[in-house]
Every structure is written in structure tokens, then in C-alpha cells.
Amino acid sequence: MGNVIDxxxxxxxxxxxxxxxxxxxxxxxxxMFFASVLGLAVMFVRWRRIPVLGQLATFYVxxxxxxxxxxxxxxxxxxxxxxxxxxxxxKVNNGFNQISPLVFAVLGLTLHSxxxxxxxxxxxxxxxxxxxxxxxxxxxxxxxxSFRRIVLxxxxxxxxxxxxxxxxxxxxxTSIAFMITVMELFGAxxxxxxxxxxxxxxxxxxxxxxxxxxxxxxxAFQMLEAxxxxxxxxxx
Amino acid sequence: MGTYFSLEYMLExxxxxxxxxxxxxLVTVISEIAAMVxxxxxxxxxxxxxxxxxxxxxxxxxxxxxxxxLVQLYLICFGVPQILGAFGYADIRxxxxxxFVLMVMTLHSxxxxxxxxxGSILSIDEGQLEAxxxxxxxxxxAYRRIVLxxxxxxxxxALSNEIISxxxxxxxxxxxxxxxxxxxxxxxxxxxxxNLELYLDVGIVYIFLCLAIHAGTVFLEHGRGRHKNQAAMVxxx
Numbered sequence: 001m002g003n004v005i006d007x008x009x010x011x012x013x014x015x016x017x018x019x020x021x022x023x024x025x026x027x028x029x030x031x032m033f034f035a036s037v038l039g040l041a042v043m044f045v046r047w048r049r050i051p052v053l054g055q056l057a058t059f060y061v062x063x064x065x066x067x068x069x070x071x072x073x074x075x076x077x078x079x080x081x082x083x084x085x086x087x088x089x090x091k092v093n094n095g096f097n098q099i100s101p102l103v104f105a106v107l108g109l110t111l112h113s114x115x116x117x118x119x120x121x122x123x124x125x126x127x128x129x130x131x132x133x134x135x136x137x138x139x140x141x142x143x144x145x146s147f148r149r150i151v152l153x154x155x156x157x158x159x160x161x162x163x164x165x166x167x168x169x170x171x172x173x174t175s176i177a178f179m180i181t182v183m184e185l186f187g188a189x190x191x192x193x194x195x196x197x198x199x200x201x202x203x204x205x206x207x208x209x210x211x212x213x214x215x216x217x218x219x220a221f222q223m224l225e226a227x228x229x230x231x232x233x234x235x236x
Numbered sequence: 237m238g239t240y241f242s243l244e245y246m247l248e249x250x251x252x253x254x255x256x257x258x259x260x261x262l263v264t265v266i267s268e269i270a271a272m273v274x275x276x277x278x279x280x281x282x283x284x285x286x287x288x289x290x291x292x293x294x295x296x297x298x299x300x301x302x303x304x305x306l307v308q309l310y311l312i313c314f315g316v317p318q319i320l321g322a323f324g325y326a327d328i329r330x331x332x333x334x335x336f337v338l339m340v341m342t343l344h345s346x347x348x349x350x351x352x353x354x355g356s357i358l359s360i361d362e363g364q365l366e367a368x369x370x371x372x373x374x375x376x377x378a379y380r381r382i383v384l385x386x387x388x389x390x391x392x393x394a395l396s397n398e399i400i401s402x403x404x405x406x407x408x409x410x411x412x413x414x415x416x417x418x419x420x421x422x423x424x425x426x427x428x429x430x431n432l433e434l435y436l437d438v439g440i441v442y443i444f445l446c447l448a449i450h451a452g453t454v455f456l457e458h459g460r461g462r463h464k465n466q467a468a469m470v471x472x473x
Contacts, residue, residue, distance in 0.1 A: 066446035067439050068404035070418070074435045082241065082432055168301075175304035176408070186306060199314035207303045207311055214302035 010201035013192055017205055020188040021213065027102070027174045027184060031109035032167050038110060039117030044147075046118070047125060057118070064115025069176050073108035077180040080104065105177035113170055120166065124159035125151060157228050164221035168214055175210070185209060246433035249424060253437050259416040260406045260445070263334070267341035268399050274342060275349025276384060282354055293350070300347035305340075305405050312340045313412040333413045341409075345402050352398065356391040357383060396453035400446050407442070417441060 042057045064072070081099075128151050136146030178187030185206060193202035278296070281289045300308065313336045360383050368378035388395070410419030417438050425431035 063443060066400075066443040068407040068442060070407045071435055071439045071442065075432070075439060078432045078435060172304035175306045178306075179411075186304065189307075190310075193314070198318070199310070200318045203307060203311040203315055207299070207307050210304055210307060211299060211302040215298070218302075 013202050014205040020185040023184040024174050028171045031106050034110040035113035035117050038114035039121050042118035043121035061115045061118050069112050069173050072112045073180050076108040077104045101181045105182045120159050120162040124155040128154045245430050250437045253417050256417045256420045263406050264403045267338050270342040271345035271349050274346035276353050278350035279353035297347045309340050312336055337409045337414055348398050352391050352394040356387040360386050392457050400449055
């Protein structure tokens with residue numbers, strides 16, 4: 001049994017890998033932030049049925065949810081530089097090769113989660129009672145005001161559990177970013193394991209780290225939900 | 237635009253990539269069927285709070301849901317050979333990688349399906365089980381004939397989400413050496429340097445597969461099924 005798991009090596013790896021947790025979290029948090037903004041915009045456009053943008057948004061939501069994360073990342077990573085190249089008129093040294101892969105990773109993950117979040121926001125807004133919007137309009141608010149002040153806060157409470165699920169999925173999704181050469185937790189684990197030719201310890205340490213992060217966020221979201229349930233519509 | 241993006245190449249490589257679709261579908265179908273069996277078993281263990289198994293199942297579900305699929309894939313595909321190697325099975329590489337991939341996919345999907353099935357089994361009225369037992373069925377019979385068919389029916393939307401996410405996860409298996417659409421795209425890309433066109437092709441295939449699964453679910457959901465809960469229709473006079 002002695003040479004199956006090398007515990008001192010596992011501990012050493014664990015210490016090294018902890019340093020990469022902030023990268024993973026940073027990726028997840030920034031993508032979540034941008035994806036929320038994107039999702040909100042897409043939802044609003046579809047909700048108000050804005051002519052061309054509305055159809056585009058629906059198309060984006062369908063495509064974004066049907067593509068695997070890896071393919072979205074690849075398309076961004078390989079496609080975007082090409083697009084920049086075309087837009088810059090074919091100058092090869094226009095600086096896009098200096099862009100960090102982190103930027104592409106955040107962009108790809110944002111595009112991926114944005115589609116899911118748009119659907120989550122849409123169901124949340126739809127499940128807010130229609131009378132709320134009508135009442136807000138009837139007291140003289142503009143439609144934007146009544147959306148922002150009345151509908152959105154109520155929808156946010158409804159969307160919170162689904163958003164927390166999406167965020168937990170996103171934390172796990174960041175592991176795919178290593179495929180486009182981002183050095184986050186999983187990328188670092190790959191490098192360490194192939195340097196030492198020991199796989200079991202490294203991946204167990206990685207799994208435990210991801211697990212801990214997930215559990216922490218899950219508990220945090222549960223507490224937040226308990227707090228937010230105060231604002232929930234109560235059936236009388 | 238022509239030199240940067242070749243529509244021709246994209247079109248002519250689509251059939252080549254399509255010929256590798258069978259691996260994707262095979263992995264999805266086999267692992268999903270196995271995962272449904274595993275998931276239902278785990279769900280039943282949790283519902284009945286079987287002494288040691290309940291705790292084990294909670295740990296299993298929490299682990300799978302808390303770690304990325306890629307980590308699980310690497311852990312099994314690279315970790316298990318290390319364990320077996322230490323016990324003297326040196327020719328582990330002669331086992332097909334596909335076997336490991338199927339195992340990981342089943343275990344991964346099984347945990348999610350267990351949660352889905354737990355919810356849907358609990359949503360079936362308890363009277364159904366009691367009625368089945370009261371006419372002399374054993375518990376196993378009652379579950380297999382009465383409760384589980386109804387539970388699967390309720391779970392269709394959630395299960396289809398799970399199948400779609402498994403399908404998308406298959407895009408990651410080329411990391412451990414299974415040749416699927418994406419790894420073929422990668423291989424072809426390293427010859428032609430036209431990765432974007434190939435990835436677009438793969439993306440299109442995935443979109444169509446997802447839409448097909450979605451259409452299948454809508455059909456199953458709204459079709460006339462034997463196990464549909466007809467209580468709602470009966471009560472309306």
C-alpha cells in the first residue's frame with residue numbers, strides 16, 4: 001500500500017494548489033458578474049420584444065445553451081483573434097497575440113453562462129405577478145422605473161436559488177479553461193502531476209479543493225437565501 | 237475574408253466529423269442508461285434511509301456535485317491505473333479507455349439523476365405505494381410496476397436536461413484519448429491550421445443533437461403515455 005498514495009507528496013501538492021484557488025475564483029466571479037449583466041440585458045430585450053434584438057437574443061439563448069463550454073471557449077479563443085485580424089485589415093502584429101488567455105476564458109465563460117442566466121431571469125420575471133407591474137404603472141412610474149423598482153427586486157429573490165446553482169456550475173466550469181492554456185487550479189494540477197508522474201495524489205487534492213470551495217459557496221448561498229426569503233411574496 | 241475563413245473547408249470536413257458522431261452518441265446512451273439505474277437505486281436508498289448506505293450516498297452525491305467533471309475524469313482515468321499498477325496489474329493500458337470514460341460518465345450522471353429521481357419519487361402520492369402493497373405486491377414489485385414508471389414520467393424534463401449535459405460533457409473525453417468528434421477536429425486542425433472552421437462544424441453538430449433530444453422530450457412529455465398521471469383529467473366534470 002505504501003507506494004499507492006504518497007501522503008507527504010499529497011500534502012505538499014495540496015499546499016501548492018491552494019495558491020491557484022484565487023485564480024479559479026476570480027475567473028468564476030468575474031464571469032458570473034459579466035454573465036449576469038449580459039443575461040439581464042438579453043432577458044430585458046426578449047421581455048420587451050424589441051424587434052430585431054429580441055430575435056437575436058432568442059437565437060443566442062438557444063445556441064448558447066446547446067453548445068458545450070469547451071466549444072464556446074475554443075470558438076472564442078480561435079475565432080476572436082481571426083475576427084480582430086479581419087477587422088484590423090490583415091495586419092498581423094496588431095497586438096492580439098499579447099492578450100492573456102484569461103481574457104478569452106472570461107469571455108467564453110460569460111457567453112456560456114449568459115445564455116443560461118437569461119433563461120433563469122426570464123422565468124423569474126415571468127413568475128412575478130403581472131398585477132405588480134400594472135400597479136406600478138398605474139401610480140405613474142415609467143415602465144423602466146416600475147421594472148427596476150418593483151419587478152426586478154421580486155424577481156431577484158426568485159432567481160437566487162437558480163443563480164447560485166449556475167454559479168456553482170460555473171466554478172466547476174472554470175476547470176475547462178485549462179484547455180485554452182489558462183493556469184488555474186486544474187491546469188496547475190495537470191502540470192504538477194505530469195512533472196512528478198504521480199496522478200492519484202494530485203487529482204485527489206484538486207478534487208478536495210474544488211469540493212471545499214463548492215461546499216463553502218453552497219452554505220453561503222443557503223444563508224443568503226434564508227435572509228432574502230424575508231422579501232418573498234407571502235400568500236395570505 | 238477568404239484566406240482567413242474557408243467555408244469550403246468547413247463544408248467538406250463536416251461529413252468526416254459526422255462519421256465520429258457515433259462515439260458521442262454511444263457514450264451518451266450507454267452511460268445515461270446505466271446512470272438511470274444507478275440514480276434510481278441511490279434515490280431509493282436515500283428515501284428509505286438505509287443505515288450505512290444513506291451516509292455513503294450523501295457523500296457520493298456531494299462529491300460528484302462539488303467537483304468538476306474533468307477532475308473526476310482525470311482522477312479515474314489516471315488515478316485508477318496507478319492504484320492497479322501498485323497491486324501488480326501492469327498491463328492496465330491494454331484495457332480500453334472507453335471503459336473508464338463510461339464509468340466516470342455513469343458515476344457523474346448517476347449522482348445528478350439520483351437527486352432528480354429522489355424529488356420525483358417523493359412527489360408520487362404515498363397512497364400509490366400503499367395501494368400496491370395492499371393488493372399483495374412486494375415492495376420491489378410495487379416500485380418497479382407502480383411508483384418508478386410514474387416517477388420517470390414526472391422527471392422527464394429534468395432528465396432531459398441531464399442527458400443534454402451528459403452529451404455536452406462527452407466533448408471533454410478526448411482529453412483522455414478517446415477519439416470523438418472534437419479530437420478528430422483537433423487532429424485535422426493540426427494539419428490544416430483551420431481550427432475555427434472545424435470547431436464551428438462540431439458546434440453545429442452539437443446544436444442539432446441537443447435540439448433532437450429536446451424534441452424527443454417534448455414528444456415524450458406531451459405524447460399519450462401509459463403512465464401519465466390522469467388524476468387532473470378525471471376530476472374535472
